[in-house]
Amino acid sequence: MKVAVVTFPGSNCDEDAAYVAESLLGASTTRVWHKDASLPDGTDLVILPGGFSYGDALRSGALARFSPVMGAVRSFAERGGLVLGICNGFQILLEAGLLPGAMLQNASQKFVCKRVRLRGHDTGSPFMRGLAGRVLEMPVAHHEGRYHASDEVLDRLFEERRVAFTYEGANPNGAARDIAGVLSEKKNVLGLMPHPERAVEAVLGGEDGLGMFLAAKSFLEAR
Amino acid sequence: MRARVIVTLRRGVLDPAGQAVGNSLRHLGFGEVGDVRLGKVIDLELGSISRAEAEKKVNEMGQKLLANPVIEDFSLELTDEGGTRTT
Numbered sequence: 195m196k197v198a199v200v201t202f203p204g205s206n207c208d209e210d211a212a213y214v215a216e217s218l219l220g221a222s223t224t225r226v227w228h229k230d231a232s233l234p235d236g237t238d239l240v241i242l243p244g245g246f247s248y249g250d251a252l253r254s255g256a257l258a259r260f261s262p263v264m265g266a267v268r269s270f271a272e273r274g275g276l277v278l279g280i281c282n283g284f285q286i287l288l289e290a291g292l293l294p295g296a297m298l299q300n301a302s303q304k305f306v307c308k309r310v311r312l313r314g315h316d317t318g319s320p321f322m323r324g325l326a327g328r329v330l331e332m333p334v335a336h337h338e339g340r341y342h343a344s345d346e347v348l349d350r351l352f353e354e355r356r357v358a359f360t361y362e363g364a365n366p367n368g369a370a371r372d373i374a375g376v377l378s379e380k381k382n383v384l385g386l387m388p389h390p391e392r393a394v395e396a397v398l399g400g401e402d403g404l405g406m407f408l409a410a411k412s413f414l415e416a417r
Numbered sequence: 418m419r420a421r422v423i424v425t426l427r428r429g430v431l432d433p434a435g436q437a438v439g440n441s442l443r444h445l446g447f448g449e450v451g452d453v454r455l456g457k458v459i460d461l462e463l464g465s466i467s468r469a470e471a472e473k474k475v476n477e478m479g480q481k482l483l484a485n486p487v488i489e490d491f492s493l494e495l496t497d498e499g500g501t502r503t504t
Contacts (some may be wrong), residue, residue: 236424252457252482252483253485256482258483288487289485294437294490295487296485296487298426298430298431298488299433299434300433301433303434304431304435305449340431341489342430342487342488344487368431368433
């Protein structure tokens with residue numbers, strides 16, 4: 195299994211993502227700078243990590259989407275490659291149009307940094323095997339996490355089983371229909387606001403985030 | 418040529434920061450204040466290009482980057498060296 199973790203100027207969860215890939219999944223892991231115009235040969239999974247790319251100038255993710263590496267990420271995703279966007283990575287995928295919708299400032303106007311509960315949905319995505327119906331606990335840490343899309347798009351996302359996670363109980367940011375994570379049409383691109391990479395070992399307070407990484411790994415190994 | 422791009426949240430999109438500003442204004446005694454929406458102003462220096470070209474290019478900039486059509490609308494004002502302004 196080959197994982198590429200992209201670092202944008204202002205990414206700050208890239209180390210954590212690479213740690214999960216390398217130390218916990220045992221994947222051959224390459225750090226990719228956003229100015230690289232290509233991904234390493236044989237890449238199976240691309241992770242766009244959390245952080246504040248370009249200082250969130252203009253809108254979260256708005257400038258990162260034009261980084262040279264995003265052309266390669268787009269064609270990788272179009273070929274069916276697995277892409278995981280966490281927090282700012284999710285915002286970048288939205289701005290790039292690889293996932294539908296947009297992010298707005300939290301309804302509370304506050305930066306929210308706490309553990310939340312999420313419900314996994316039955317989607318048929320490689321990231322979600324074994325997670326359907328489960329309630330998972332993971333941290334969120336964001337100021338722009340209020341997912342927004344038109345009612346039409348929201349209806350379609352649920353119909354097409356592309357809502358991967360919804361907030362369970364309290365919705366920390368006012369996201370439309372409690373949406374915490376969405377999938378692309380082919381279900382190979384997942385974006386979510388919570389941080390699974392920060393919930394992968396008991397010492398971090400929980401292991402609920404590990405499931406989607408292991409699901410992706412077993413999907414790739416079974417191919 | 419100079420351009421000013423004004424980006425606002427689309428109607429129907431909740432603007433909590435605008436609401437907070439509205440509440441503060443009413444608290445200050447400006448009871449006539451109803452809905453308040455915040456936006457962004459982006460000023461661009463465009464050098465010596467024609468008005469028509471500026472309008473075309475700045476519209477393109479708005480669509481490609483300056484506004485996100487899912488949540489925002491934009492409008493623009495152009496000012497030429499003589500100071501004539503159009504919206």
